[in-house]
Amino acid sequence: MPLDPQTQEWLTALEEKTQGRELCDLPVEQARVAFDRLGASSGLPPVEIADISDRTVPGPAGEIPVRVYTPEGTGPFPVLVYFPGGGFVVGTPDSTHGPCTVWAKQIGAVVVSVNYRKGPEDPFPAAVDDAIAVTRWVAGNAAEIGADPARVAVGGDSAGGNLATDVAIDARDNDGPSLAAQVLIYPATDISKAYPSLHENGTGYFISKNLLRWFGANYRADPLDWRASPMLLDDLSGLAPAFVVTAEYDPLRDQGEAYAQRLAEAGVDVQARRYDGQIHAFVANLAGVTGQGKTAVNDIGEYLSGVLGTD
Template identity: 50%
Template structure:
């Protein structure tokens, strides 16, 4: 397929700005200069938005809680932003989180987990799990039904959502209804066809991913840990149903699709879709990319169905 015309226009605009490549920056510089909020569009009204701090393994974790209009109790989505475990924050995903809260009629708890390289693996994963556990244990106080809790995220956040699902299965402390994985990082490897085809020129580059992984991992050995590379988990059975969305012109395309396939083979119910013509990051850009808007609609519909299914199963 050809590059989506809106994505092509966006890439041309970015190239014209002449910003330095991500992998040439320090983490601090990257955090200051990387801002996609203008591409998200106007934030929708939701019933209530509240910033809180919740207990984490190494201090408090900031979260932002989006509650739809109505009485509740509502289902909940615990959402982890992307940004290669190094950049990104609650503002980055403000618009998608509001859209998901309204369309899936669920509380969205957006998690500001610790970032690398100040906090290397497994800090982000530990914070992410702690946040999901907090939502389950404090469900009533935020108008949430503890039987209807999903995890989700994009890119490195998709990685964290997949990892939290693995942790929940192994620790047996909480039960999750669903996992929503948007172009997730699933493997510490650059050997796929999509890495070769999309190494440069489509927003997320191979060099940027190497930079992200190098900041996140303590050692090469960490990259083989299933809590860093869920695709390397020996067994994916018994995990919650999943939505896996990928983009055609994304280095992460093949590892996301490989994870969806492995989940299916393990007997997990999976809805998988590749967005043709799309670059990495489209879920953040519903204001500039029509397919970004469609992806959020698809994710919200998948959540609605999953939450209805989880009620029927009880």
């Protein structure tokens, strides 16, 4: 279907404001600030919940900053460990702040948003190691944040979706926590090859081929390592149930949908949903300007309420 009119209006305004410059045209620190500002200006507005606190948890290379969102009510609550996207270079809990408050309230869950290490300062696999460490800490220390260790889900968008897949695979293979679900929002699942959607949607839809190359150059992952390309794993059976979100005009559309198909073929309980007329980032960063983004945030909340037993 045609590009969503609200999304097209946003893209036109962005083009005028930036004069065609992309995040990859900025120094890394400026790109990080710009991306967080995008989430604040175009993302879903935050809603009021019981508590929002920043803290750290132990990691493999020092303390890892996280933001903990606590809903109203009496715990222990289920918990969603969330990994914000941004190509493993940009993106922090600030860039996905609004949706995390909405999910905490809608699901009645603690949400732990992770500010994992990023390239170029901390290249692959630092982000993966941090994601695994935080999830294991949450499951092992759930009472400290009012959470229920028997009801843990992971989720993330884009690069964060990749990290959620990695955490789910590690949990299966290395005696990790039993996960209730993995929510993969337009996830990066295979950087070993170019899928058709990369060429179809690689210019003009916010996330470009140039930007993806810049992310890759800074993250410096081995494309054939399963942590960078979980699609390459032979066995995807026994993983946590998955909700996979893709967008029609997204360069990553095909690899996200192919991964959902692989999961289903492996016997994993999968719900896959493509949002037509939408672009990459429409859920986590742009839901304040597009109705479809709000719908997707709500759909994710409804799915998690079901699997976490709060609906």
